[in-house]
Amino acid sequence: MNIAALASVSLQRQSSALRVWRGSCQADVWLAAAREVAEGGGRLVSLWGCDRRDGAGSGHFIVSAALATGDGLLCLELPLTADNLIYPDLTPHFACAPRLQRTIYEMLGLDAEGATDFRFWLNHGDWPGDYFPLRREASAREDLSGHEVVDYPFIAVEGDGVHEIPVGPVHAGIIEPGHFRFSIVGEKILRLEERLGYKHKGIDKRFETMPPLQGHRLAGRVSGDTTVAYAWAYCMALESATGIEVPRRALALRALMLERERIANHLGDLGALGNDAAFALGLAQFMRLKEDWLRLNDRLFGHRLMMDCVVPGGTEADLDAEGVVALLAQCNAIECEVRALRDLYDEHAGLQDRFIACGRVTPKLAARLGLTGMAGRASGIAVDLRADFPVPPYADPEVRMATHRNGDVAARVIVRFDEIVESLRLIRHWAAALPEGPIRAEMACPQAGFGIGWVEGWRGEVMVALEIDCGRIRRCHCHDPSWQNWPVLEHAVIGDIVPDFPLINKSFNLSYAGHDR
Amino acid sequence: MWKILHRIAKTGIVSEPSPALDDGGAECTQIGAELLTILGRALTIREVDAGSCNGCELEIHALNNPYYNLEGYGIKFVASPRHADMLLVTGPVSRHMAFALRRTWEATPDPKLVVAVGDCGRDGGPFGEGYASLGGVDKVIPVDVVVSGCPPRPVELLRGILAAVRRRSP
Known part of the structure; x- marks a missing residue:
């Protein structure tokens, strides 16, 4: 260093x-x-x-x-x-x-x-401002009732014809809760201010009550759509703290699952993006492909989203020869379908009209604001842990990073398409040559230790810092890349119109749960 | 346009036969008819995420894919609680969402059904109860049916929704 x-x-x-x-x-x-x-x-x-x-x-x-x-x-x-x-x-x-x-x-x-913003962020006033849940003296079982939610001082925009639109926390679809305050003139967005924290469940405190060998289950539920990345990052942290070696077959299976999670989310997002631009066929087609994909997860790994499949020391489920055949066949079938759908998206003038130049984050702005992950790569930020700091089995084969420089909704669509194809290539490669051997190393709970896990999830880099003391979790900090990207969304929408917000928001598809914890 | 039409024709109809209910009762194609008898109209659902990990939302989205033919049974997700017969609530209920959940429930016209989704909606699941989590949905609003699972599969969600409707059966 x-x-x-x-x-x-x-x-x-x-x-x-x-x-x-x-x-x-x-x-x-x-x-x-x-x-x-x-x-x-x-x-x-x-x-x-x-x-x-x-x-x-x-x-x-x-x-x-x-x-x-x-x-x-x-x-x-x-x-x-x-x-x-x-x-x-x-x-x-x-x-x-x-x-x-x-x-x-x-x-x-x-x-x-030296900080200037003293507004509470995750505490909406439901518990006293001087109750600090992560201090040792806090038990999380105190009676905190009787506190009222307080008004949040949003920053007001003033001027002729400017008015506000408050949206949420309950949104008009099957979406996670959060509040957006738009200041607009006509239909044009002058300013967006986010108010998050509605899903804060006190996960960090909850970790203190978990046995370290069970913590992957809670980590895998910080953000359900990223369960493999979180569980892997947690296990990586725990395994580093313990100093044990994970079998090569388990590492290949973990990576295979991580790429399957990436593809599942990209398929869902590509469908939803079509739908948000009024192309319902896109939603129906991509959701059909995603369902096929999840059903094979269920068959091969015992869970559609692969929750609890990555465990300390290795993986829960193995893959047999028949499973490998099914997996490879599905990769080919899905690639064929995705290429055909990409043609439809590329050639659909109405769709491209909505996508191009919408919700733009230029590479310069992205660098200044620290945009990360998949959205960052669509704005010229060439960062991908799988390529930058590969851990086995990622160096073989090398990951070809997908990037784009336009930084608009169209670029985020293109990067998703490219990443699907690349992930399929990786899955094929690993599945065809799975190392022989066990899928799990025996693990004993360490008495004390510290470890960090760092994984490129489908949305961006997920980090888990784990501290064990006296055989218990002293602190487990799970970080979602949405922390970096939510503030950038506030900039991405400036100058666009309110009806484009759902499309722009979806093109980032940030996690509320992962951020609020 | 030709390519789009070709894709539609090539895909065909992928909807699957409906699942049987847990109690060995009617298939849900018949439930479609029952819905009309019981409610006098189609069933409209408002989904409320009261603090989930978003895993349940993924499966509720999946329930809307062509395989499950939800609208074919007369079941529809709507944008406003004022248009809804049923609230489909995922949990655990975070302390911050309790107020919004209660207000959503109050805005839903009677008679209304509430289905709590997932182990977390049932009792807080792995998040339990603490300074920021209240636990299950029934801590905040009355619940008719619980669909356990982490997250429940789409078919299990469908069964839960149908079981709640049948409980209203005269």
Whole structure:
């Protein structure tokens, strides 16, 4: 890890194939390292806090920043003393920092010094502002009734003919809850402000009650559409903390499932995007393909969404010769159908008219705001963990990253089409040459340890940081790429018209559950 | 246009025969007729996500795909609770969604049915109860039928919806 600011800090490399370094430092070094990473084109993957006090007056609160650099992931810890619970504001360097920092305050009462937005984010007023659920003294069983939801001070746009449209939290479809406040003139959107947190369930606190060997089940339910990526990231963290080796066959099966999850979501999104542009045939056709896809998941792995299929030490289900044949046959059939449907989409003038130039995020804006994952790749941000920091079996074959520079709905459609074809290629390759051997290594629960899992889910990079102490989970932090991309959506819609919002929103398809936790 | 028509003709009708009910009762093609007798009209459903992981939503979406022929039975998802006969609620109910869920329920005209979806809708599932999660849907509004599963398969959802309607049967 080549960071000049960290010359005096000892960094430890995590014991896994993943390129992760970890170290602890004081505030000035912490901030200098973050600045250096930002200036070098790196990104803030996540920011979270932890209560590491032991109840006997020693130990600290910690704020951790996970920074992606050209070498790998740097997890930098900043211990805070009890009389000074503040840490440096990272907003000047990373656009995604403010909401993460507001959340750290709500969860632990730690303040970002220099931050300007003090509005509560995940706490809507249903529990007291000085109740910090992730502090050790909080049991999560306190009686918190009697608190009323408070008004959220949205930023108002003023001027002739400007008015507001409030939308949600209950939306007019089968959609997750969240609130959008549009300031518009005529039909044109001047400003969108999001209000999220409706699905906050206190997952981080819940982890503290889970045995570490069962945590993958909860991690796999942070965002149901990304269950394989989360479960894998959790297991990766746990396996790194324990230092065990996962059998090669299990790794191939995990990757195979991850790519199947990517394809399932892309198929669903491509259908829904057609539908949002009034091309109902697209929805019917893609949902038919997705259903075929999910049914084979059910047959091969015992679950349509592959929940609980990735487990600590390996995988739950194996694939037999007959399964491989069915899987390969389906890859061929789906590829044929997807190519035909892509032709229909490409040649449909009405559809392309809605897609092109709609919800545009230019590469420059994307870089400044830290757009990530699939949406980032559609705006020229060539980042994909599968290609950048491949863990087995990803280096063989190498992943051909799909990118585009237009950054509009059309580009996000194209990247999805390209990624389906690439994932099919990967699945075929692995399925045809599955390594022999066991699918699961025996695992004992570690007494103490720390590990990070980092996986390129279909939406973007999912990160899990797991800390085990006395055989229990002290802290499990699950990060969804939606944290980075929700703020960018507010920019993507500026200048577009309100009726295009569902289409633009769908083209990002961000997770509410994964963000709210 | 030719390609679109060709694709429609080539795909044909993929809808499958309806599933049998758990209690060994009628197939849901007959339920279509029963719906008219019981409700005097088609069944309209308003889906409310009260805090799920979004897995249940994926399966509710799947229920609307051509294989399950939902609208063929006279079942339709609608945008407003004021147009709905039934609320299909996924959980656990987060503390933040309790108010919106109660108001959605109040806005639904009587007589109304509530189907709680998934293990989380049943009792909070893996999320349980805590400072931000209230647990099952029945903590906030009365529930007629629970469809367990994580998430329940589309066929199980269909069975649950039909079971709720049949309970209204005179």
